[in-house]
Amino acid sequence: MTNANSRYWLCQVAGWGVVALAILYFAHAYKSPLSTNVILGRVLVVFVTGILITHTLRSFLKWRGWMFQSIEKVVPKLLAAVIVTSVLFSLIVLVAFELLGLQGPQGTKVTFLFKLLGSVFDNTLLIFPWVVFYYFYHFIEKNRKQEMDTLQLEALIKELELKTIKAHINPHFIFNSLNSIRALIDENPSRARTAITELSNILRSSMQVDKAETVTFEKELNIVKDYLALENMRFEDRLKVEYEIDEDTLDQQVPPMMLQTLVENAIKHGISKHIRGGTIKIISDFKNHYHELAVQNTGNLNGGLNAEGFGLSSTQNRLGLLYGDKASFEIKQVAPSIVEARVLIPVQMN
Amino acid sequence: MRAIIIDDERLARAELRKLLQDFPEVEVIDEAANAEEGITKIEAQNPDLIFLDIQMPGRTGFDMLSSLEKSPNVIFTTAYDEYALKAFEVNALDYLLKPVEPKRLADAIQKLHFIETKEPIIGNGENINKSLLTENDQVFVKDGERCWFVKLSDIRLFESVGNYAKVFFGNNKPLILKSLNALEERLDEKMFFRANRKHIVNLRMIEKIEPYFNGGLLLELKGGEKIEVSRRQTVKFKEMMSL
Numbered sequence: 001m002t003n004a005n006s007r008y009w010l011c012q013v014a015g016w017g018v019v020a021l022a023i024l025y026f027a028h029a030y031k032s033p034l035s036t037n038v039i040l041g042r043v044l045v046v047f048v049t050g051i052l053i054t055h056t057l058r059s060f061l062k063w064r065g066w067m068f069q070s071i072e073k074v075v076p077k078l079l080a081a082v083i084v085t086s087v088l089f090s091l092i093v094l095v096a097f098e099l100l101g102l103q104g105p106q107g108t109k110v111t112f113l114f115k116l117l118g119s120v121f122d123n124t125l126l127i128f129p130w131v132v133f134y135y136f137y138h139f140i141e142k143n144r145k146q147e148m149d150t151l152q153l154e155a156l157i158k159e160l161e162l163k164t165i166k167a168h169i170n171p172h173f174i175f176n177s178l179n180s181i182r183a184l185i186d187e188n189p190s191r192a193r194t195a196i197t198e199l200s201n202i203l204r205s206s207m208q209v210d211k212a213e214t215v216t217f218e219k220e221l222n223i224v225k226d227y228l229a230l231e232n233m234r235f236e237d238r239l240k241v242e243y244e245i246d247e248d249t250l251d252q253q254v255p256p257m258m259l260q261t262l263v264e265n266a267i268k269h270g271i272s273k274h275i276r277g278g279t280i281k282i283i284s285d286f287k288n289h290y291h292e293l294a295v296q297n298t299g300n301l302n303g304g305l306n307a308e309g310f311g312l313s314s315t316q317n318r319l320g321l322l323y324g325d326k327a328s329f330e331i332k333q334v335a336p337s338i339v340e341a342r343v344l345i346p347v348q349m350n
Numbered sequence: 351m352r353a354i355i356i357d358d359e360r361l362a363r364a365e366l367r368k369l370l371q372d373f374p375e376v377e378v379i380d381e382a383a384n385a386e387e388g389i390t391k392i393e394a395q396n397p398d399l400i401f402l403d404i405q406m407p408g409r410t411g412f413d414m415l416s417s418l419e420k421s422p423n424v425i426f427t428t429a430y431d432e433y434a435l436k437a438f439e440v441n442a443l444d445y446l447l448k449p450v451e452p453k454r455l456a457d458a459i460q461k462l463h464f465i466e467t468k469e470p471i472i473g474n475g476e477n478i479n480k481s482l483l484t485e486n487d488q489v490f491v492k493d494g495e496r497c498w499f500v501k502l503s504d505i506r507l508f509e510s511v512g513n514y515a516k517v518f519f520g521n522n523k524p525l526i527l528k529s530l531n532a533l534e535e536r537l538d539e540k541m542f543f544r545a546n547r548k549h550i551v552n553l554r555m556i557e558k559i560e561p562y563f564n565g566g567l568l569l570e571l572k573g574g575e576k577i578e579v580s581r582r583q584t585v586k587f588k589e590m591m592s593l
Contacts, residue, residue, distance in 0.1 A: 172405070175429035176359070179448040183365035234359050272358075275384050275407045 016050045090119035169206045198226035214253040238277025249284045262295040270297025290344040356388040357403040385409035399423045415490035493524030506555040546580040
């Protein structure tokens with residue numbers, strides 16, 4: 001606010017300063033018969049009165065809230081205000097000239113009314129641009145503020161969307177794992193102990209993702225390995241897992257829990273629906289200038305892609321939010337009974 | 351009570367079996383890992399009770415139940431309380447959330463005892479599938495998102511709608527994929543009467559009987575439905591009622 005206020009005063013002083021200089025220039029150029037003292041006195045009066053009268057006008061505009069009214073409504077009122085202000089301006093200036101003895105030599109020959117009319121005409125030419133400038137400035141300022149608000153709102157929405165996407169970890173998985181672990185406590189205590197560590201890792205990382213937009217692929221892969229180890233405990237020989245990882249991709253940054261979502265999806269559609277289960281294969285590689293991440297699962301796409309819900313559309317959204325249109329995501333049948341979900345992320349150099 | 355555990359995860363079955371060791375009244379006679387296996391084993395062994403996981407590969411637990419002629423007592427087991435279970439709020443037998451709390455399991459079994467002593471299940475013998483359904487038998491009805499276990503004695507009316515039959519009970523009338531003729535064969539005629547081409551009524555649910563055109567009858571059921579008895583069936587109806 002103080003910033004805007006000082007800018008206002010700067011404009012006032014500069015604007016009226018220009019007017020004062022113009023008067024001085026014309027007086028000099030047209031060899032005014034007035035003495036230098038009179039001219040300087042007049043300029044000073046115009047300068048001070050100008051600032052005071054337009055400041056009063058501004059307070060009036062603010063007080064009546066004319067800044068926020070529609071143009072059709074406010075224009076006639078403004079024209080009236082410009083004329084009233086000009087008349088007042090002229091009156092004050094002329095009276096001040098009289099009182100301070102600044103009238104010119106012809107002052108006695110011309111009637112006061114005539115002088116007033118001339119002066120009002122002159123001053124209208126000053127006040128009118130002032131009002132136009134004032135409105136124009138506010139118009140631009142308002143637009144810019146609106147744009148900023150929209151941008152801020154969009155950023156907020158993006159952030160919220162990311163948060164809800166991240167918070168997604170299937171409760172079904174958590175409780176099924178806990179149930180399996182309970183059964184393992186008697187059957188295979190050491191496997192039960194590692195299973196608890198694996199589950200803890202997954203839960204911890206799903207809570208920590210809020211802190212980072214991206215994580216290293218290595219970290220994400222470890223979570224996925226823990227996740228698949230747990231699923232393996234549940235599905236036993238129905239689930240087979242293969243990895244095809246280029247070690248150089250381990251340092252790449254990836255959105256947290258994204259590969260995890262894809263793997264979860266692959267299990268849901270590729271393994272858990274089939275009585276005999278199937279294979280999950282995870283591929284990480286460089287393709288041109290992209291980091292390619294793919295999850296393959298046994299199964300067939302039955303055209304029911306949109307029905308598959310949250311996991312896939314959220315992956316698409318997250319990539320869009322983080323990389324714009326530089327990243328891509330697709331899911332397709334790559335061979336008879338192999339479905340592949342593939343993400344391409346632009347490679348970051350560091 | 352002879353029970354079968356149906357769950358696709360071996361460890362989940364093992365865990366439940368272990369928990370059930372504390373209940374000598376429940377004897378686990380078999381296990382099944384999916385819906386198909388479940389149907390075969392239920393039809394072959396006719397258990398009193400099944401523990402049924404809802405999410406299974408192939409067909410879900412619900413799908414399995416709807417394809418059974420009649421449903422044994424069911425306790426659902428699921429890892430997460432999903433919308434599907436809300437459908438049962440009205441007449442759920444019971445469901446357990448995995449990992450199962452022993453106390454909840456005890457309650458569920460207790461509830462079954464109560465049902466058993468009140469209405470003992472008859473006809474535990476072999477070959478039960480071929481015999482008629484009795485009034486205490488229940489059927490599993492699934493209509494879109496909603497599911498019901500319905501006792502035959504609670505059903506007022508079956509109405510034929512194309513290949514489907516509309517089942518009237520309480521305030522509900524869901525559709526099941528069964529023809530009226532197929533139903534008639536399986537129903538006890540002392541209890542259910544074919545009033546006309548389109549309707550089978552529960553004789554115990556008749557509120558009023560009035561004479562109708564052409565020597566027919568008009569039956570008013572407890573739910574307010576009015577069913578016409580064809581002339582041919584009226585003769586039969588009068589014979590049965592005069593006994």
